[in-house]
Amino acid sequence: MAETLTQEQIDALLSSAMSGEVVESSKEPDVKEYDFRAPKKFTKERIKILDSIFDNYARLLSSYLTGLLRLYCKVSLASIEEQRYFEFNNALPDYVMMGTLDLGIHDDDIGTVTAIVQLSNSLTYILIDRLLGGHGEYKDADRDFTEIEVSIIDKIINNMSALLHDPWEPYVDVNPSVVNIETNSRVYSAVDYDDTMILVALEATVNDTKTIITICMPVLSLDELMQKYVSKSVRNTRRLDAVREQDRRDNIMRALNDTSLNITAELGKTSLNMFDVLNLQVDDIIPLDMSIDSNVTLKIGNKVWFDGKLGSFNQNKAVKIENVFRSEV
Secondary structure, eight states: OOOOOOHHHHHHHHHHHHHTOOOOOSSOOOOOOOOTTSOOOOOHHHHHHHHHHHHHHHHHHHHHHHHHHTSOEEEEEEEEEEEEHHHHHHTSOSEEEEEEEEOOOOOTTTOOOEEEEEEOHHHHHHHHHHHTTSOOOOOOOOSOOOHHHHHHHHHHHHHHHHTTHHHHTTTOOOOOEEEEEEEEGGGOOSSOTTOEEEEEEEEEEETTEEEEEEEEEEHHHHHHHIIIIIHHHHHHHHHHHHHHHHHHHHHHHHHHHTOOOOEEEEOOOOOOOHHHHHTOOTTOOOOOSSOTTSOEEEEETTEEEEEEEEEEETTEEEEEEEEEOGGGO
């Protein structure tokens, strides 16, 4: 609804117009730039699916890095966006660790689906320093990496790629493997510079140092993958949600039905001072707060579930249940 001006505001506008003053709007228009040469190909629904996949991947990566470095590491999903590859590449330093992955999807209709895993130099040097006996400290260095350093990071990226299997499993069976490791971003040629990519940025915090892990995937390959596998999986998942929920409830109830519980029969209570307790003898009688005709209380934990009459059954003490109090638990 349009904003209604008061009489004072109308008079002020008229005065400004008559005096020749320029009236500036206090609110800037909310305009978002759109590149018609590279239209967005991914819908919000597909971005949401990728968000779920890589959010799970970030949790797996947190556990892996924590165990590898023996330091607390937290990895979280920072952003997912579409971008031209040259825009991403131009922002990288000359020397950086980049691994090319083959997602291992064997389908003639889709072909080879590749991905690029790029580690920020801060994370790379922290990993190298820690695994070579250091404290996991980052020291900025503008140089190429040695063969030993490349070998260390190659092994780590291989393990990181293997963790992609479980997050993708509900949609498609992937078996990622590292094709090669490149340390010079300017000569990297696995994809064309004009290709539109999906950039997944993961923020990794190690030793209070925030670092970035970026995963790039070509939009065309990912679009084919989403159309053939992921969309079909989402439709099937929606249809089976009600059935799965009922199965889950039934499994929980079956597990609970086989659970053993300790039931305590409480005859009554009383209070004695320490002198009386120390002087108790055989055949002494301790009066309780319950009459002889009162029911015995049956408890599970600290809650009263039943009460009944004390008796015997097959030469064992027994309680015949008369009242049920489960609704009060």
